[in-house]
Amino acid sequence: xxxxxxxxxxxxxxxxxxxxxxxxxxxxxxxxxxxxxxxxxxxxxxxxxxxxxxxxxxxxxxxxxxxxxxxxxxxxxxxxxxxxxxxxxxxxxxxxxxxxxxxxxxxxxxxxxxxxxxxxxxxxxxxxxxxxxxx
DNA sequence: GCCAACGTTGGC
DNA sequence: GCCAACGTTGGC
Numbered sequence: 001x002x003x004x005x006x007x008x009x010x011x012x013x014x015x016x017x018x019x020x021x022x023x024x025x026x027x028x029x030x031x032x033x034x035x036x037x038x039x040x041x042x043x044x045x046x047x048x049x050x051x052x053x054x055x056x057x058x059x060x061x062x063x064x065x066x067x068x069x070x071x072x073x074x075x076x077x078x079x080x081x082x083x084x085x086x087x088x089x090x091x092x093x094x095x096x097x098x099x100x101x102x103x104x105x106x107x108x109x110x111x112x113x114x115x116x117x118x119x120x121x122x123x124x125x126x127x128x129x130x131x132x133x134x135x
Numbered sequence: 136g137c138c139a140a141c142g143t144t145g146g147c
Numbered sequence: 148g149c150c151a152a153c154g155t156t157g158g159c
Contacts, residue, residue, distance in 0.1 A: 009157090031142075053157060096158080115141060115156050 003126040004037065004047035005110060006062070006084075007117045015049050015059040019086050023065070026118075027073045027081040034118040038080050039068045046087060048121065048129065050110065057093040058129060062086055090133040104128050 006026065008014070018024045029035055041047075045064040051057055066083035073081075099105050105128060109119035 007157090033142095056158075113141095114139090114158075117156085 002040070002042065002045045003121040003123060004041065004045060004064075005050055005058070005119050005121050006047045007050045007052045009053045010051045010055055011053070015051065015086075015089070018049070018062065018084070019060075019089070022085065024062075024084050025081050026084055027071050029071070029079060029081075029118060031117065032078075033116055035078065035080060037118040037120060038082050040120075041067060041082050043067055046126070047084070048126075055093070056097075057095040058090060058099075058133075059093045060086060060089045090130075092133045094129050094133050098132065099129070102128070102132070 010016075013024070026038070029038060041064045043064055043066065047062050047064065048058045049060045049062050051059055062084045063086075064082055065085050068080040068082050070077060071079040071081045096110065099108060100111060105111075105125055107122075108125050109116060109121065113119055
């Protein structure tokens with residue numbers, strides 16, 4: 001089981017929308033590193049849902065329910081999508097500022113690779129953020 | 136609105 | 148293969 005973090009601008013696609021829909025196709029990724037991360041995802045993996053630009057906070061956890069396949073929104077063969085479902089909302093959103101100020105989260109990709117939209121999260125980072133959200 | 140970081144494109 | 152120019156992301 002691997003852990004991930006996926007970014008979306010809430011203007012484009014918000015956590016609330018995924019909750020309402022109950023299911024989503026993560027399309028539109030046009031960056032090779034992010035694409036490679038999509039390809040590495042396995043059914044059942046969990047990912048944080050981060051609101052970029054507006055909110056700048058982790059708001060929920062989603063579950064990968066279908067592994068990657070060709071992105072049907074483009075003719076280019078390089079790109080893939082995964083299918084996701086909401087797993088649960090965090091009890092309390094965890095902001096970027098709080099992550100930056102936490103001594104246990106200094107190496108998280110969210111800080112180190114600010115422009116990457118799909119990134120792996122270490123288990124201890126995942127657990128730490130869950131812990132923070134429940135306390 | 137600005138700017139840093141960084142990926143991509145294209146000329147050489 | 149290098150690098151300048153340019154576009155995009157995303158925080159502030």
